[in-house]
Structure formats: C-alpha cells, structure tokens
Amino acid sequence: MGLSHSQSMAERYLLSNPSHMMSRFPGLHPRAGSPLTGYGVPGDTSSLRPPFTSPLLPDRKSGISQSPLTSLANGSDLDVRGDLNNSRKKRKACGHCGPCQRKENCGSCMNCINRAKGKQICIHRKCEVLKKKPGTSPYLPPTDSA
DNA sequence: CTGAACGTCATA
DNA sequence: TATGACGTTCAG
Ligand SMILES: [Zn+2]
Ligand SMILES: [Zn+2]
Numbered sequence: 001m002g003l004s005h006s007q008s009m010a011e012r013y014l015l016s017n018p019s020h021m022m023s024r025f026p027g028l029h030p031r032a033g034s035p036l037t038g039y040g041v042p043g044d045t046s047s048l049r050p051p052f053t054s055p056l057l058p059d060r061k062s063g064i065s066q067s068p069l070t071s072l073a074n075g076s077d078l079d080v081r082g083d084l085n086n087s088r089k090k091r092k093a094c095g096h097c098g099p100c101q102r103k104e105n106c107g108s109c110m111n112c113i114n115r116a117k118g119k120q121i122c123i124h125r126k127c128e129v130l131k132k133k134p135g136t137s138p139y140l141p142p143t144d145s146a
Numbered sequence: 147c148t149g150a151a152c153g154t155c156a157t158a
Numbered sequence: 159t160a161t162g163a164c165g166t167t168c169a170g
Contacts, residue, residue, distance in 0.1 A: 089152090089153095089166095089167065089168085090151075090152040090153065090166080090168075091152070091153095092151085092152085092168080092169095093151090110161085110162085114162080115150090117162075117163060117164085118163075119150075119151065119152085119163080119164075119165090120150095120151065120152080120162095121150075121151055121152085126151095130151090130152070130153095133152090133153080
C-alpha cells in the first residue's frame with residue numbers, strides 16, 4: 001500500500017474551481033465597535049497560550065483589527081480583540097441535542113460535499129444550539145411581513 | 147501540526 | 159434573506 005496519501009486533505013482545501021477568485025480578498029475589514037464583554041467561562045482553567053510571538057505585525061490585512069477574534073498579546077485572556085465580537089470566542093456543540101448525537105456526516109449535504117471550502121459540519125450534525133446564534137431571544141427572528 | 151468547526155462578511 | 163467562502167479558533 002505505498003500509495004494513497006495523496007494530498008492528505010491539504011491540497012483538497014485549496015482545490016476548487018477557478019470561477020471568480022477574488023472578492024473578499026485579504027486586506028479589508030472595516031469595523032469599529034466598543035469594548036464589550038459577553039461570554040464568560042467559569043473557571044477558565046485551561047492551558048495558557050505562549051506569550052507574544054513577536055513584535056512584528058503580520059500584515060494580515062492592512063493594520064486594522066482583524067475580523068473574528070485574532071491577536072493575543074496578553075497572558076490573561078486567550079484572545080479578546082474587543083470589537084465586533086460580543087460573544088467572545090467560538091462555542092462548541094452542546095453534545096446532547098439531536099444533531100449532536102449524530103455519529104457520522106450524511107455525505108450528501110452541501111457541507112459534506114463542500115466541506116473543503118465550506119469548512120462546516122454536516123447539516124445533520126449541526127448542533128441546534130449553535131444553529132440559532134442571533135439573539136437567543138424568545139422573539140421570532142424573521143419579520144412577519146416580508 | 148493537522149483536522150474540524152464556528153463566526154462573520156460578501157455576494158446573489 | 160440566504161448561501162457560500164474564508165479566517166480563525168480549539169482540541170488531540
Ligand atoms: Zn451531511
Ligand atoms: Zn447540540
């Protein structure tokens with residue numbers, strides 16, 4: 001069996017149809033909010049990320065803050081850009097909802113087929129808790145008159 | 147380090 | 159508004 005291996009799924013990611021390419025290119029992220037705290041884990045007993053990496057600014061986009069949650073120059077918090085991130089880092093599947101119980105992905109949904117580019121979990125496995133992120137308010141998200 | 151997945155943005 | 163795409167984050 002000295003074969004297979006192929007791309008180890010690495011190239012697969014970069015593999016796609018050169019349809020448009022471009023758009024949303026790396027180098028633009030207008031946004032500026034206010035420092036806000038939202039998420040909060042009781043305990044927060046996890047490994048500590050290494051201190052800063054280097055005083056060099058990785059020209060990731062331009063210079064302004066990144067989009068999701070990047071940067072980490074503090075040994076206290078893992079990463080808190082304090083901008084457009086209200087909920088703090090990413091959440092994880094609850095583990096006990098229907099989809100969370102799924103064992104393997106269906107392999108037919110777009111997420112399964114487009115997993116390379118989509119980078120998302122099978123729709124049949126998407127935790128319902130993570131599905132509804134906005135608001136989490138008891139009100140209906142869509143407007144009655146649309 | 148790699149794989150997997152979440153979160154936000156852009157576009158249709 | 160919904161979907162796709164991308165970067166980032168998290169865990170093993
Ligand atoms: Zn699927
Ligand atoms: Zn769940």
